[in-house]
Every structure is written in C-alpha cells, then in structure tokens.
Amino acid sequence: MMIEQLKRQAAAMALTQVQPGMRLGLGTGSTARHFVDLLGEQVAAGFDCICVPTSEATARQAAGLNIPLSDLDTLDRLDITIDGADEIDPHLNLIKGGGGALLREKIVAAASDLMIVIADSSKLVETLGQFPLPIEVNRFGLGATRRSVAAVCASHGCAGELRLRQADAGGDYLTDGGHLILDAFFGRILQPEALSADLLNIAGVVQHGLFLNMCKKAYVAAPDGVRTLSSSN
DSSP, rough: HHHHHHHHHHHHHHHHTTOOEEEEOOOOOOHHHHHHHHHHHHHHTTTEEEEESSSSHHHHHHHHHTOBBTTTTTTTTTEEEEEEEEEEEETOOOEOTTOHHHHHHHHHHTTTEEEEEEGGGGBBBBSTTTTTTEEEEEEHHHHHHHHHHHHHHTTTOOOEEEEEOBOOTSSSSOOOSSSSOOOOOOOOOSOOOHHHHHHHHHHTTEESSSEEEEEEEEEEETTEEEEEEEEOO
C-alpha cells in the first residue's frame, strides 16, 4: 500500500507541470495509471487538454474518465509525456517495457517536447540492467532473430538468459502491435548506447526498452518526500 501511495505522490507532482490546453502523452503501467486517474479528476472539473495514450489499456482507462483523446496522425507534436519506468539511472536513462508498451511509449515520448518520468525510489539504480531488458521482435523469423539477439547480448556481457515473454493466461505475450517480447537478463548494462545500436541493427528487432537521452525530468517519491531529478541530456 505504501508503494502505491508513493506512486500517486509522484503522479501528483507531475500534474503540477500540466497547463490548460496542453497536448499530453499518457504513459502505461501502474504509476502512469495514477496520473491518468488524477488527470481525469481535473478533466471532470473542466480542465482542458487532449491526450495520446501509449497503450490500449491506457486508452480504455482515459476514455472511461472522459479524457479527450487523439493520435499522432492528428497531432504532430505533444507538449509533455508523463510515464513510468522500470529503472532510472543517474543520467535519467531508463529501462521501460515491463508492461509491454515500449514501442508506443517510445514513439509518443519522441514526439514530445518534454518527457517526465514518475516513479517510486525503488526504481533508482546506479547502472541499468538489473531489470530484464525488453526487446520487441517480429514473430516472422523468430528463431533467427532470437539467435542474433542472443549473440549481441552475449557480446555485451549479458549474465542471464534470453526469455520469450509469456502471457499470464498462457501462450506467447503479444504487444498491442502484435509483436513478441524477448526479455534479456543482463545484470548490468555497461554500454547502453552501443547495445541500443547493435540491437536495432538486427532485422527482426522492432524496438527495445532502453530509453536513452529522452527523459529530462523525473519525480521520484520516497517516504521522506518527492525528489525532482533533472537531466541536461
């Protein structure tokens, strides 16, 4: 219960950055859900905004709260995207995608003037990689893609396995785009930029969960309060 309270505190801080008339990206995951709930309360009181969700789950939540929604075919740029993270390093580089929405999250964040991350303090790490890195891949040619991904991960010191994500109800987990996810258990990622480039050079890789030089501000909640972290990236 304490963790959920901390997530909500971080979400409330991010809400203070939102001005009437803004175009917002709405993230996915347990912390982002708190932000959407709080934004819905403001919309019900007459607050004006328009939002692009990063997943079908967030779209359903926002629609249920009567938050006005659009897409990136209609809106060319967004003012702010507010999203959670699975890991945050001291430079505000991130691992995201534990909830499976990494491709849409990265597209929306890249279309935003500012990306703000909201999290509890357990997400702070000195080096990325303890959380498994999600790698979104096309189903076609999975065997070949998996072998190439395994080779790249091994060359970057991956300490653990490469696991095809499974759905809670059984069977392969599918993203909103109909792709599969390979979770790479690194332990530590010492050269995230090089790893990013090597993974994206694999034909069957759609995207990965390293969000590098994208987040400019983070609100991180701990029992003693909410810290504001900023990046000059």
